[in-house]
Amino acid sequence: MLSEICTRMSLSAALALLGLALGAEAAAGSHPNCASFAPNALTYAAFSKATHYPANVRVNISNAYSSIDVSNLPAFCRVELVITTNATAGSTALTEVWLPDEWNGRVLTVGNGGLAGGVTVTELGHVAVPQGFAGISTNTGHDGTTDDGDWAGPHNDNAIVDWGWRALHLSVLAGKEVVEKYYDRPAWKSYYLGCSTGGRQGLKEVQDFPDDFDGVVVGSPANWQTHLQAWSVHMNLNTEPTTSGHFMTADMWSNVIAPEVMRQCDELDGLKDGIINDPRICSFRPETLTCRPGQNVSTCLQEGQISALHRIYADYYEADQTYVFGGYYPGGETEYYHGLVGQKHFVIGTNYFGYMVTNDTGFTIHDYKASVLKLADQIDPGQANAINPNLTAFAGPEHKGKLIQYVGWADQLISPGNSIHYYETVHGFTLANTTMDIDDYYRLFLVPGMNHCHGGFAANAFGSVEQASNDNPPLSFDPQHNILAAIVRWVEEGVAPDTLTAVNYKDNNVTNGVGFTRPLCRYPSNIRYRGGDPNKAESFHCA
Ligand SMILES: *[C@@H]1O[C@H](CO)[C@@H](O)[C@H](O)[C@H]1NC(C)=O
């Protein structure tokens, strides 16, 4: 559901807030006829259907992965395509392009999540169309939920490659072509927004298809796929099985571990507010929770649990010192149980190794060994890893692409250390091998207290995917509050975002009103309390 705040704002008001002058070639207000739109001879796709949705009618669309049911969208034309991804194999992907009647002249491609499996209609409807963008999204070549893995075969190589990168790249090409035919002129600029697998897809595009986008926003990218999946298994093994001496219940995480983490870490940033602004300055010591003689065992932990916590909060290495992935950071304890250290195995991880790496479809976390990670790195299923630090083709003088990345410090599914790790490899590469300044093309924002892509007890709404659709829309569509407008302004006006302002809604729901606002700081700086009303972003600065 879209927020009152956003729906009360008309598109023209939103565009005015964006503060962006549209080029003559991008003037809004063209109303092509959706009903008769049936392009043939598309280069990359076959047209299947076009459906016009007048403003404010009910839009109720769902697929295996994504759904939307709203009645507050501006008028748009929904075009459905079938992309041929490998003619020899006859493999295809389903792709949709949503074309607003009142177009802002730009295209916005949105990404997917996990191993899915469906056009991301949620974000086409909650982010792209309401802000006037023509939106593009693909099912990545198969239908399925975030967790499903059996579509990959084993040995369904074309489906794996489609998921890895091919369906999205071809969809961007096809989508741009459809946009040009529909409005009779090409899009003025091309943007991307995605989180998690969506973040991985965005980085893959930046690395391999630098011309697809002018501006890219990625959240918590699953870009080091091989290592991320290995880490998820390790995290599961840290606490499994539930009958073991190292398992910790949801109650322990929320009522024993979380308060102790806050006791040790919360005030180090100068403010006791339940948000750890910079977990790097706190070295959490779980051993303070060890049960003492006579202590009520519901209020403390046993040895096995303490050593599990030491592993959970540390970077992970295999026995041969191969670096696997970063650990959890203090600050997300109430959600970590629902992430990788709770009752449930992380199905994406076992499906990945079972269906794409070992081809043992009965693969469980107990079948994992260091050699499985080595095998995964050798195979790199679907070439899904997106870890090339050379972004010169995207960012260099010929293309001048811009990249914004963000991650929540309390991410329960992908360690924020991964975002820092990738950023640092690009930084190192840039210094060693180019004359460019990374600040001119790539900026990383760390979001205190935010869980995976959204949620958590913090200022966690700033215009990215999965936010408006979870009743956490940006406070306004301007570039300070809306990361999509920030990338547009960076690309089109050369004004790089220095800070963003995120909003917390009470109980993470816009209908309850604003709780507080906070700046999001650009790595490596972090938020510091300046003094004054802690509910106002102005009371903080980045240092
Ligand atoms: C909305 O779509 C879902 C899934 O297609 C369907 O089950 C439901 O009946 C639809 N609701 C209405 C009111 O049409």
Ligand SMILES: *[C@@H]1O[C@H](CO)[C@@H](O)[C@H](O)[C@H]1NC(C)=O
């Ligand atoms: C297309 O599919 C065929 C048949 O599976 C395969 O041999 C070929 O390598 C594939 N081509 C590409 C570019 O993936």
Ligand SMILES: *[C@@H]1O[C@H](CO)[C@@H](O)[C@H](O)[C@H]1NC(C)=O
């Ligand atoms: C499993 O299948 C995939 C897809 O065909 C292939 O790339 C991989 O090499 C296979 N793994 C093994 C261990 O044979």
Ligand SMILES: *[C@@H]1O[C@H](CO)[C@@H](O)[C@H](O)[C@H]1NC(C)=O
């Ligand atoms: C032990 O602690 C739990 C949780 O705080 C509490 O509910 C329970 O009553 C305590 N038991 C005793 C015997 O004090």
Ligand SMILES: *[C@@H]1O[C@H](CO)[C@@H](O)[C@H](O)[C@H]1NC(C)=O
């Ligand atoms: C980085 O990529 C660019 C463009 O693809 C290439 O020309 C250049 O040689 C690469 N630089 C290094 C150091 O590999």
Ligand SMILES: *[C@@H]1O[C@H](CO)[C@@H](O)[C@H](O)[C@H]1NC(C)=O
């Ligand atoms: C510089 O580029 C070379 C060639 O691509 C690469 O091997 C090296 O790792 C790069 N340096 C850094 C610090 O990334």
Ligand SMILES: *[C@@H]1O[C@H](CO)[C@@H](O)[C@H](O)[C@H]1NC(C)=O
């Ligand atoms: C937000 O609150 C509204 C009104 O109580 C409710 O209908 C909606 O489901 C809530 N949204 C979420 C994501 O919980």
